[in-house]
Amino acid sequence: MLQIQKLTKKYPTGDLALTAVDLEIPKGQVLALIGPSGAGKSTLIRCINRLVEPTSGTVTLNGENITSLGSRGLRTVRRKMGMIFQEYALVERLTVMENVLSGRLGYVGFWRSFLRKYPQSDIDEAFRLLDRVGLLHMADKRADELSGGQRQRVGIARALIQDPDLLLVDEPTASLDPKTSRQIMRLICELCEERGLAAIINIHDVALAQMFVQRVVGLKLGVIEFDGAPDELTPDVLTTIYGEEDWEATIEKVDEEDA
Amino acid sequence: MSTVVLDDALLEQRLGTAWRKPHFIKNPILRWTLLIGALVYLVLAFGSIDVNWTRVSEGLIRGWKFVVAFANPDFFTRGTDIREGLIESVIMAVSSTVVGIAISIPIGLGAARNIAPLPVYLVCRGIVALSRALNEIIVAILMVAIFGFGPLAGFITLSFATIGFLAKLLAEEIEDMNKVQAEAVKATGSSWLQWINYGVQPQVMPRLVGLSIYRLDINFRESAVLGLVGAGGIGATLNTAFDRYEFDTAAAILLMIIGTVMVLEYLSGVIRKKVQ
Numbered sequence: 001m002l003q004i005q006k007l008t009k010k011y012p013t014g015d016l017a018l019t020a021v022d023l024e025i026p027k028g029q030v031l032a033l034i035g036p037s038g039a040g041k042s043t044l045i046r047c048i049n050r051l052v053e054p055t056s057g058t059v060t061l062n063g064e065n066i067t068s069l070g071s072r073g074l075r076t077v078r079r080k081m082g083m084i085f086q087e088y089a090l091v092e093r094l095t096v097m098e099n100v101l102s103g104r105l106g107y108v109g110f111w112r113s114f115l116r117k118y119p120q121s122d123i124d125e126a127f128r129l130l131d132r133v134g135l136l137h138m139a140d141k142r143a144d145e146l147s148g149g150q151r152q153r154v155g156i157a158r159a160l161i162q163d164p165d166l167l168l169v170d171e172p173t174a175s176l177d178p179k180t181s182r183q184i185m186r187l188i189c190e191l192c193e194e195r196g197l198a199a200i201i202n203i204h205d206v207a208l209a210q211m212f213v214q215r216v217v218g219l220k221l222g223v224i225e226f227d228g229a230p231d232e233l234t235p236d237v238l239t240t241i242y243g244e245e246d247w248e249a250t251i252e253k254v255d256e257e258d259a
Numbered sequence: 260m261s262t263v264v265l266d267d268a269l270l271e272q273r274l275g276t277a278w279r280k281p282h283f284i285k286n287p288i289l290r291w292t293l294l295i296g297a298l299v300y301l302v303l304a305f306g307s308i309d310v311n312w313t314r315v316s317e318g319l320i321r322g323w324k325f326v327v328a329f330a331n332p333d334f335f336t337r338g339t340d341i342r343e344g345l346i347e348s349v350i351m352a353v354s355s356t357v358v359g360i361a362i363s364i365p366i367g368l369g370a371a372r373n374i375a376p377l378p379v380y381l382v383c384r385g386i387v388a389l390s391r392a393l394n395e396i397i398v399a400i401l402m403v404a405i406f407g408f409g410p411l412a413g414f415i416t417l418s419f420a421t422i423g424f425l426a427k428l429l430a431e432e433i434e435d436m437n438k439v440q441a442e443a444v445k446a447t448g449s450s451w452l453q454w455i456n457y458g459v460q461p462q463v464m465p466r467l468v469g470l471s472i473y474r475l476d477i478n479f480r481e482s483a484v485l486g487l488v489g490a491g492g493i494g495a496t497l498n499t500a501f502d503r504y505e506f507d508t509a510a511a512i513l514l515m516i517i518g519t520v521m522v523l524e525y526l527s528g529v530i531r532k533k534v535q
Contacts (some may be wrong), residue, residue: 051442078448089443093461102457106448113453155443162447 001027001198002048002166007057009043009222017043018222020057027165030192030199032209032230035219036242041202044219045168048200049081050074062165079106082159084188086171088151092144096135096154099143100126103161122161129157133187149180153187160191167192167199174204181205185212206233206250328506329514337500337508344486344496345515351413351492352479358414359421359478360471366422367429368455374433383426390423395481399490410491417478417485424477428470429463436462465534472527476520483516 004023010016017040025031033041046052048059050066059066066077082103090099104122105113112118118126130136133153135146143151152172159167172188173181185201189212192199203209209216210230218226218241225241226233235247284290334341369375369383395416402412436459444458486494493512500509 049446051446075448075450078446081446083443083446085439085443087439089439091440091444091457091461092437093464094457098457102444102449103447105444105450105453105457110450110452110456113449114456158443158447168446 001025001062003058003060004044004048005058005060007044007047007059008055009040009047009052010055016222018047018054021219021222021224023217023224023227025166025198025200028192028196028198029215030189030201030213031215031217032213033200033202033217033219034204034206034209034241035225037204038221039219040222041219042170043222045083045170045200045202048166048168049078049083075106079162080165082162082164082167084152084155084159084167084169084172086174088148088155088175090143090146090151090154090158092142094143095139096130096141096143096146097126097139099154100130100157100161103158106162125161126157129160130154132191133157148176149184152176152180152184156184156188156191160195164197167197167201169199169201171202171204173208181208182211189213206238325506325510329510331507332511332514333505333507334511334515337496337505337511340496340499341493341508341512341515344493344512345519347410348479348482348486348492348494349519351410351417351482352475355414355417356421356471356475356478358418359474360425362418363422363425363429364467366426367433370426370430371433373436373438374455374459383430387423387427387430390419391427393419395420395485396488399485399488403489408489408491413482413485413490413492416490417481420481421474421478425470425474429467432463432466433459465531468534469527469531472523472530476523476527479523480516480520483512 002023002025004021007018007021007023008016009018021040021044033044035041043052047054048061048066054067057067061077061080064077066074069077091102094102098116101116101118101122102113104118108118108122127136127139130139133156135150135153135157138146138150138154143154146154167188169188172184176184185208188199188201191197201209201213210233213230216226216228216230216233217224218237220241226237238247238250239245282290284293366383366386369379370387372380375383398419399412399416402416406412406415440462441454441458444454449457482492483494483497486492486496487498489495493516497509497512500506500512
């Protein structure tokens with residue numbers, strides 16, 4: 001469904017963030033992207049929806065080459081890619097409902113969005129999603145009144161209301177406590193399964209990734225160093241990705257009794 | 260291991276020596292030259308201002324008369340003039356602020372480097388720089404020459420000055436906004452206008468409202484000065500009062516200006532708290 005070929009990103013400073021990355025993701029697969037800070041994880045997912053312009057290479061979603069699209073075509077294809085951010089990236093002075101509905105911006109005209117007169121089907125879907133993430137009662141609160149975990153749930157609802165085929169998830173749990181982290185990861189993975197969505201999840205917490213995903217890709221200095229199942233992540237593999245450390249405590253066997 | 264040994268040697272060498280914050284200018288010769296140079300300049304500069312003390316002693320008496328008049332302001336002898344001048348000033352201030360804001364918003368968007376392409380940015384920054392470079396009084400003299408005496412010249416002057424002030428500060432606020440919030444809106448596939456409306460506007464709105472009220476306040480005060488060059492408003496009334504040596508009327512006008520500014524100050528506080 002998503003093919004990435006020879007994707008390279010060189011920043012104007014001369015830093016090579018990605019070097020000829022090849023990656024293919026089938027429909028409905030949830031993939032964790034791990035790697036040290038500065039490995040190019042954020043750049044990779046931002047090159048997919050072109051919040052960052054790739055230097056060369058192609059990204060193809062459902063047979064459509066994203067890298068060659070003009071601005072109108074790019075907006076249309078962005079609707080099919082929901083994005084979830086590390087610091088939630090809700091617009092803090094807008095209400096929860098406005099934040100969720102902003103996921104429909106690619107589908108409605110300017111005046112409708114300006115006057116907040118969304119189609120009833122969009123409004124119903126927003127309420128359904130807020131109910132699904134357990135925040136229906138918060139619909140008219142301002143986003144900055146919410147806790148971290150609640151904000152991330154709104155972020156998830158905003159991504160899902162786009163009716164995407166793919167979720168791009170950038171460090172969803174980096175600002176959350178361990179229990180909330182698990183709940184958020186579980187919610188994302190459950191929703192992907194319910195809706196048959198593929199997802200790329202950038203994540204620092206290797207154990208958490210192993211607990212929830214079907215495939216792990218390790219990135220180091222802009223190059224893919226590992227691509228396999230979660231239980232193939234051995235101390236040796238982690239050493240090639242991150243460097244020398246004692247990894248025994250990090251790799252957890254998936255235990256069923258997690259919170 | 261070798262780095263550890265090296266660190267030990269470094270530590271031995273450091274222990275027992277004093278520690279000071281590194282100087283901002285490292286070269287001591289340059290540092291002292293700059294410092295002494297600045298002091299010498301200051302002494303010479305103050306020395307070049309000569310004070311005519313006999314003139315000051317005369318002036319102090321005149322100034323005192325003026326201050327005494329404040330204890331006895333006369334609101335009534337020229338009551339109609341004062342009222343008309345004030346109303347004219349308020350109309351000038353409000354209308355020029357509204358028109359100024361309406362023009363400032365698109366220019367402010369264009370002058371923010373993070374959302375505008377380079378050519379648009381340069382043009383908008385150029386307009387801002389031009390508006391800021393020309394002082395209100397100079398513009399007012401030109402406008403009086405073009406449109407004649409009266410509030411129209413003042414209105415155009417203040418609208419023009421508002422652009423430089425508001426567009427610049429709005430652009431800076433946009434440049435300082437939280438990038439990720441705007442990025443998230445862009446990632447939904449929004450158009451440029453939707454992106455501004457959802458991603459940028461909510462972030463800068465409280466500041467825009469605050470600045471607008473502040474500008475209304477400035478425009479009102481400026482309208483008092485612009486009257487001195489014939490651009491209408493309470494300033495014209497004030498100018499006439501000074502010309503006739505009617506310090507009691509002038510005092511009344513100044514008190515009215517102070518009062519109005521204080522009311523505006525209070526209102527801006529209330530409104531800013533509401534929009535926060």
